[in-house]
Amino acid sequence: MSQADKMKQGQFTNPETPGYVGFANLPNQVHRKSVKKGFEFTLMVVGESGLGKSTLINSLFLTDLYPERVIPGAAEKIERTVQIEASTVEIEERGVKLRLTVVDTPGYGDAINSQDCFSTIISYIDDQFERYLHDESGLNRRHIVDNRVHCCFYFISPLGHGLKPLDVQFMKAIHNKVNVVPVIAKADTLTLRERERLKRRILDEIDEHGIKIYHLPDAESDEDEDFKEQTRILKASIPFAVVGSNQQIEAKGKKVRGRLYPWGVVEVENPEHNDFLKLRTMLITHMQDLQEVTQDLHYENFRSERLKRGGRKGPEPEEMDKDMILQEKEAELRRMQEMIAKMQAQMQKQGDGEGDM
């Protein structure tokens, strides 16, 4: 055997184990590539104003997403309708980049008549799906920006005795479009017993109305016991009762994030006080799963609905499409011709100018 052949053999075999091909290296390559590319995640927060949504988001991601926030007074609230505000922030931790978009919905549930307050939100979600569908069906698919809403935190007020009629209606309207994670806000209003009672009440009402909230996937059988136990605990704690804060308070000699009351300190990161840590764990360990479910379930649902609907439009859809495509192509041609003409004119001017010099 010549030297070249021997080298060829060496390329495909690892001297350590015979029969080793080497594709076990693939996950590392994927990992490196994704780390370079970074991750995208869009989180939507919905709830009445004053439930601590912004504080919770800031606490979860240890940033200040709303630096110039102005909370409107009662008079301005009367005329307001629901708005959609998306803020994007790039967070980096240990070399891994996350492009986090938080979609806030100020004005939800504020008006005296909240009948239409979620049509804006639903059109936003549909728009993102529409845009993704359009990009996916387009010619250049290399840099599709994924702005679809991967997860929606729905904030339930701890003051009531369960879900309000508005909560039920809203969740039923979006549970087929986005992963809904119900969260009990401002949980320091509740004693432990009240909290358990409220959680049970909410779960019962969710069952009663047939609302499909996001279910954590069961741990695989080959995962270690710790992970399985953690998943079990997380599943048992839904809906999470959270308290958010970014203020550092001195408690028992150490500095913790919490809220200072005359009767004690509520620690944000104390699992006995609230479920903040559980919510954060869930979000982080299941970010990938949330994205997958959005892609495989909600987006596919939307896509099949959309394409079915698109087919039914017009008497002869194929011909209409051809005509439309022709028209679009002609419009593009015209635009490009105009651009060329403009560029020619500019070059002419430059040429004249230089000629003068």
Add this chain to the structure above:
Amino acid sequence: MSEAVVPDNMMSPAVGGLYGEKAGGPVVDFSYVGIDAILEQMRRKAMKQGFELNIMVVGQSGLGKSTLMNTLFKSKVSRKSVLATGQEKIPKTIEIKSISHDIEEKGVRMKLTVIDTPGFGDQINNENCWQPIMKFINDQYEAYLQEEININRKKRIPDSRVHCCIYFIPPTGHSLRPLDVEFMRRLSKVVNIVPVIAKADTLTLEERDFFKKKIREDLRANGIDVYPQKEFDEDTEDRMINEKIREMIPFAVVGSDQEYQVNGRRLLGRKTKWGTIEVENIAHCEFAYLRDLLIRTHMQNIKDITSSIHYEMYRVRRLNENNTVVAHANGIPEHHLAAHEM
């Protein structure tokens, strides 16, 4: 110069009784008439008659209205305690439910009526949710008016007029909601409104101060006059006391009907993992101020304003609407009605 003759057996005022003797022999005060003895007579009469108080509680479900009523009167006076506790379902329309109790303390009897308004502010569309409540209040005024203009009217007209309406503001920490503004704007014209911040154990002290300031600004901006109203202050002493109160409203309250052991004493409170909130501790919440205002210091004033101002406004409006109809129905010409004004 003639002095008032004071007979020997009428002594200078003593606490016990009018004709009681002061220890140490009779002392005759020649300038004493005895007018102030009327206070004692009034007191005796009031004890015999008893008092009536009608409080209405308004707010979204879950704000602790029933618990607060139970805490205020230290007994189970709310609707929920009286009825069988089943699942608390939000009613589809607003209902008005009155529960009356006779309570007694140190010989003083009171007929307390708590008027609850379940369903307020809970629907998706809350437009005009104040209408059933306005109607109820006006109906009570109407009932009183009808009794009053009767020819043969009762010696003591049963008073079912709403003396005070406690409005529960949810502790968002931001500002008043449009629903709060609309409701208080309309109802402050017909009834005394006392706004309170419900479940105030959700706010830290700074958040509480900020929220209160914001609420007072919102109230001022919308021209809402809550109790104690500025325009009804009678003299400087009243004004001073009421100004102090006005700087503190709305009171941030926490209610509880469960007792816990704190520092060796049994107190009403809420026990959590991070501490126990004492309801009557003014460092924790302002329940004590609310209780003092409603019961210990301003109860009579609340009733007076209801009867002499709110009710009178209603009465004037009503009588002007059907001035001839009412007068002729009772056989009294209109100008005589004015003479019967209380």
